[in-house]
Amino acid sequence: MDKHKAIFFTLVMISATLAGCTEPTRGLDTDGDGVDDAFDLCPDTDPTLTVNADGCADNQLDDDGDGIMNDRDLCPTTPPGTIVGPDGCALPDTDGDGVIDAEDLCPNTPAGATVNADGCALTQLDTDGDGVNDADDACPNTAPGMTVDAFGCDDSDGDGVADTDDLCPNTPQGSVIDANGCAQSQLDSDFDHIADSDDLCPNTPYQQASTGNVDEEGCHGGYVLAWDMGGIWGGNTSHGWIGEVDGELVSQRVIQIEETDFGFAALRSDGLVHSWGMYVAAVQVVQDVTQLESTYGAYAALKEDGSVVSWGCDLQGNCDDLEAGSDQSLVASDLASGVTKIYSSTYAFAALKTDGSVVTWGYPAWGGDSSSVSSELSSGVVEIYSSRWSFAALKSDGSVVTWGRPNFGGDSTSVSSDLNSGVVKIIPSSGAFAAIKLDGSVVTWGGSDHGGDSTSVSSDLSSNVITISTFSDFKHKGAVTIHNGAAFAAVKSDGSVVTWGHSDYGGDSSSVSSDLSSGVEQVFATKGAFAALKSDGTVIVWGDSDSGGIGAPTSNDISQIMSTHNGFLAIKSDGSVSIWGEQAIFGNGHTIGSYDIILANHYAFLIQTDDELHIFPEQTSCDDPNSDEYGTSGSTICMPRNITGQITLFVTAAYARAVIIEN
Structure with a gap:
């Protein structure tokens, strides 16, 4: 029994031990502060000091986290992040930038500014010592002693514009300057090296300005020579050569010549326009012109102030007439200002204004009257295109507005839904239009025999249509006999060509379809034929045989093609030239071994070499064959004998020709 009691007691003790019912044993207290080492957060406390439950004395605690122990902290509740002194109390930081006043090199830093270790914001620093704080200094490493602009960059002339941006680096002290650092006396808006204050032609084109091809007053251009082709219109006035009638006005600075069927008007780079020829109206000289445009018998000049002046005559010699386009009285107030560009058909003008509106005048039925679409032309127009008889206006939303002769492009109602949007370009033939859309599709309207x-x-x-070609230089009916029909040729992105329109005048290309299935880079047009230049240097022609549809060179070295109304000119890689076209004019074709200048207008080609001048087609009579200055050349062309200098422009009226020759 006693044995069983002993065993039971032993089991009870084991169970009690496993259940944790033993009395705890006290551990070590190395620092003698009354807190066992196992629980002592401060094991090395001075035994003479009073500790808390964690075994820590005040000299071991920093309740406010300011780096000063509680036993020395006179400000035990300092807010976190505060810079304090040895007594645990906050040090003064007057500008609140986190750097105490004693160490703050910039004691008045704006609130919220980011500062460096010295308490300075960028707006208070000037690293390069140029007087411009680092925050505003675009050139922070300026050399000592340099004159700088407001942005801390070198400004040698002290005009406030950095040298790197200063178009006029030597501006006189005290001058009023523009954003480019230029005083009025230094401005050169067209960069022709003639100051605006001395420049009579402040809008010289870059090509002329960059080559320095201007005179001492900043003007460029040349002089005009004009001569008859057996008639009296344009080459002479009242049976007198141009040199005898206000010749001084066209002896220099001419940059453009516009032709009517009766004569010419020359625009000079200084804005003066002079017109001459048969049936010259009372207005012969216009000043301050920026653009010159013409119909078959009238001129319209856009002036610097945005106003328009028009003058001219009709076939009976009636000037200031609606039919000619010279009478703008019905829209005079609309043309008094705000015009940006002038366009023309054969018998009418259209003016585009700064507000996107359009003003028209001239022969009413042929585009001079746009009242039927006036609301649509009141705004948003960005470009205007003209056929011989009609106009088409492209608007900023990609829509198209048309007016003029209904059967020849003036009425587009049959395709109006296709022209409501997406149009990017319009190409006119003599009596129709073709519009290319954003998606590469084409919309056409107008005379069916005109495309x-x-x-x-x-x-x-x-x-996939990229470009469209057709003969479009048809305004002046006297100089060019237009076929009663026309055609278009479209080049696609794969190099193929699509044609339509009058089958006799290039609309049918089935005879050369295989040649036009690929590789075509450009297509050129006469009034009745087309020539396609291919990537392999060959030329493919089709259309009216008397307009260049046959007779093209068969070589594969063609680099460029030009055209008139009835012939083509091909420039070969060796510099030689081949011409073909209407049999009665060009015969079996012509070849010229070299050239310096080639110019083409709607009627003729001009080829200038070092010692020779060729004009095709040739003329067989001369109005003044005995003149010392004018006479019949070796090729029986009625033109001046003594042309010297580079010819830059060549125009043909009905019975006369004119050129601009660089002075």
Whole structure:
């Protein structure tokens, strides 16, 4: 029994031990502060000091985290982040930038500014000592002693514009300057090296300005020579050569010549316009002109102030006439200001204004009257295109507005839904229009024999069209006999060509379809034929045989093509030239071994070499064959004998020609 009691007691003790019912054993207290080492957060406390439950005395505690122990902290509740002194109390930081006043090199830093270790913001620093704080200094490493602008950059002339941006680095002290650092006396808006204050032609084109091809007053251009082709219109006035009538006005600075069927008007780079020829109206000289445009019998000049002046005559010699386009009285107030560009058809003008509106005048039925679409032309127009008889206006939203002769492009209602948006360019023939859209598709309208009907090739024109070609220089009816029909040729992104319009005048290209299936880079047009220049240097022609549709060179070294109304000119890689076209004018073609200048207008080619001048087609009579200055050349062309200098422009009226020759 006793044995069993002993065993039971032993089991009870084991169970009690496992259940934790033993009395705890006190551990070590190395620092003798009354807190066992196992629980002592401060094991090395001075035994003479009073500690808390964690075994820590005040000299071991920093309740406010300011780096000063409680036993020395006179300010035990300092807010976190505060800079304090040895007594645990905050040190003064007057500007509150986190750097105490004693160490703050910039004691008045704006509130909220980011500072460096010295308590300075960028607005208070000037690293390079140029007087411009680092925050504003675009050139922080300026050399000592340099004159700088407001942005801390070198400004040698002290005009406030950095040398790197200063177009006029030597501006006189005290001058009023523009944003480019230029005083009025230094301005050169067209960069022709003639100051605006001395420049009579402040809008010289870059090509002229960059080559220094201006005179001492900043003007460029040349002089005019004009001569008859067996008639009296343009080459002479009242049976007198141009040199005898206000010749001084066109002896220099001429940059543009506009032709009517009766004569010429020359625009000079200084804004003066002089017109001459048969049936010259009372207005012969206009000042301050920036653009010159013409119909078959009238001129319109856009002036610097945005106003328009027009003058001219009709076939009976009636000037200031609606038919000619010279009478603008009905829209005079609309043309008094705000015009930015002038356009023309054969018998009418259209002016585009700064507000996107359009003003028209001239022969009413042929585009001079746009009242039927006036609301649509009141705003938003960005470009205007003209056929011989009609106009088409492209608006900023990609829509198109048309007016003029209904059957020849003036009425586009049949395709109005296709022209409501997406149009990017319009190409006119003599009596129709073709519009290229953003998606590469083409929309056509106007006379079917002029290319206005493209339904036969609609699937081919539904996408990927890049450019469209047609003969479009048809304003002056006297100089060019226009066929009663026209055609278009479209080049697609794959190098193929699609044609439509009058089948006799290039609308049918089936005879050369395989040649036009790929590789075509450009297409050129006469009034009745086309020539396609291919990437392999060959030329493919089709259309009216008397307009250049046959007779092209068969070589593969063609680099460029030009055209008139009835002929083509090909420039070869060796510099030689081939011409072909209407048999009665060009015969079996011409070849010239080299050239310096080649110019083409709607009627003729001009080829200038070092010692020779060729004009095709040739003329067989001369109005003044005995003149010392004018006479018949070796090729029976009626033109001046003594042309010297580079010819820059060549124009042809109905019975006269004119050139600009660089002075």
